Amino acid sequence: MSANALLLTPLHARHGAAGARLVPFAGWEMPVQYVGVMDEHRAVRGDVGVFDVSHMGQVRSSGPQALDFLQRLTSNDVSVIPVGGAQYGLLCAEDGGVLDDLFTYRLSDDSFLTVTNAGNHPQDFSRFTEVAKGFDVEVTDAAGETAMLAVQGPNARALLRGLCEEDLPERMQARTLSVAGVEVFAAGTGYTGEDGLELLVSNEGAVDLWDAVVAAGAVPCGLGARDTLRLEACFHLYGNDLSTDRNPIEAGLGWASKEATGFIGSEAIARFRSDGTPERLVAFSMSGEGIARSGNEVVGGGVVSSGTFSPTLELGIGMAYLPAEAASVGNEFEIDVRGKQRPAVVRDRPLYRKADPSV
Amino acid sequence: MSEASYPEDLLYHQEHDWVRFEADGETALFGITWYAQDALGEVVFYDAPEVGATLVKDESYAEIESVKAVSDVFAPMSGEVIEVNASISDEPGVINEDPYGEGWLVKVRLTSVEEKDALMDSAAYTTMLG
Structure with missing residues (x-):
């Protein structure tokens, strides 16, 4: 093993067995396609597809000042997320440049889960721990223990209803459920422009969950289709559309930046908003x-x-x-x-x- | 998509192009190999050269784009383009479905027939692919 060995998701063997083309992506070996980008894209637009997005990172923030901490760290108004809700936000530098874009889920009054981009996760986690020093909050890196599947498409909910006896979370909501006997944290979010859910699951449960979803008819989809789908929906990709050289205002993400909360970078961003870019x-x-x-x-x-x-x-x-x-x-x-x-x-x-x- | 194949009646260039000589021995069809189309994925755009364009061995003469990427197409031999497969522009996926037949790219009047000695036969090309 070289020091630069690529990280593998718990589903790596499944991808190989399915004939996926595997490529290096943000330090991971990930499937770019199984059969072909076009067919996978159309499966998600017209039926249902499943993506292994276990390369995404997760950070837990818990404690009496978890809300105040995330309000200082991230751009959106975290206080408006209800328990069981989800919100898109940005991690910004002092000068307003974007360090990452994030989804934050509120697990309880004082406990949150934030999903990061794989390529930024180590730096993000360092920033979380650095800023946390000023708050009564415990920050833990959950990336190593968590796999993530995105089940997306107009028939995604129907497919999951067949595998789950509980109600599924609505769009931008999240809750813990049992899918095909596997405990998952299910969120009504995605990156395709279709209805669907993202399922966070322990590494141990990932293969059983994947097998059940594929057996129920979801088409395995790779990062190639993920990119064409997200670009049709005009979702930003960090590293392309967002970077430290771009601020939320010029990126069209002013709606996710609530400068009144006083987050790091908010003063610079307020100037971009008033002066224009x-x-x-x-x-x-x-x-x-x-x-x-x-x-x-x-x-x-x-x-x-x-x-x-x-x-x-x-x-x-x-x-x-x-x-x-x-x-x-x-x-x-x-x-x-x-x-x-x-x-x-x-x-x-x-x-x-x-x-x-x-x- | 088609199954991997490297017909024995063609000659191959290391940039994954093939040459099929016409009966006159002076003109030939060029295209890309099964390996090349498989590596690209579904082809969605073919930027063809003009009829009359001069091709120089080992230099790019066209572009093929898949969903994911753009790729140069290299001339396996030198010559002048005398015909372009116009049907590909309407249906570029034919390059994936039939890379050695309906998916041919250009017909060329060769200017240096001896350049064929530097090309590979099917066995050599398959060995190169490993």
Whole structure:
């Protein structure tokens, strides 16, 4: 074993047996696809898919000042999360740059679970422990003991109802349940733009849970489809659309930044909000041929932060930082795609919105 | 997708391209191998060269994009493009389904037929893939 050996999820053997193509991702060996990105993408849009997202990190914060601690550490107003609720927020530096984007679940009045990105988790945990020194709170790294499955798609709830006798949590809510005899912490969250749940489970229970969900008809999906799905839904990917060089305002995440709570970075972000930012993150689609990719430059200023082929729209899509004056919906611009200037247009976010089930 | 195969009537270039000589011995079809299309994943876009374009052995002459990535296509031999497989632009997935048949990329009038001596036969290419 080399010191740089990739981490393996408890489902690694399952992925290998299913013929998945495994790639290094944020220090882990993860499935990028099983059969093909397009089929997996369509399974989630039209039926139900399951993703192994055990590379994601988890931090528990418990104690009398857990709420005050997270209010200081993260950008959103943690005090409004009800017990059993979930919230999206950001971890920011003093200058307002984004260190990570996070989901925080409130387990009880004074106990929270925060899900981090795999590539940022070690630095995030260091920051949690550093800031915790000023509060009566105990911070524990739960990443090593926790696996995570995302069951996503219009039929995700029906599938899980068949494996669970209890009521499933609604969107943005979470609770502990038994699924196929395995205890899970189930949350009505996801990263695909479809209905679905994310299931946090002990490493020991992960294989039984995966097998039950796949046997019930969920299509195993890899990180390739996860990326096309999240980009159609215009969810940010840390490292592409968010970084320490970008603040929440220019990233279009002002809604998740509540400066009045006084979190670290809030003073700088309040200035970005009042003064405006030179660039804004937009969603776009290509107007003709070509697929822009992350890092492609926009003619006249700006840069593509994420780009891919949209299996749903069947054209190139992405997100880009554009000069603020060029960032309005409908504005046409050109992207330098490997030396060719390709036309694109600013679109409303999200690029894909699931059908309203109430209609 | 098709099963892995490397037909014995083709010659292969190390950048995972194939050459099929026409009966006249001076023109040939080029395409990408089963290995190349499998590594790329589902092809969604083929940026073809123009008819009349000059191809130089070992240099990129086209781009193929899958959902995940873009890849250069390298000329296995030098020559002039005399025909482009236009049907691929409408249905790029044919490169995955039939890489040695309907998925051919260009027809080329070869300018240096002796360059074929540097290409691999099916057995050598399969050995290279390991």
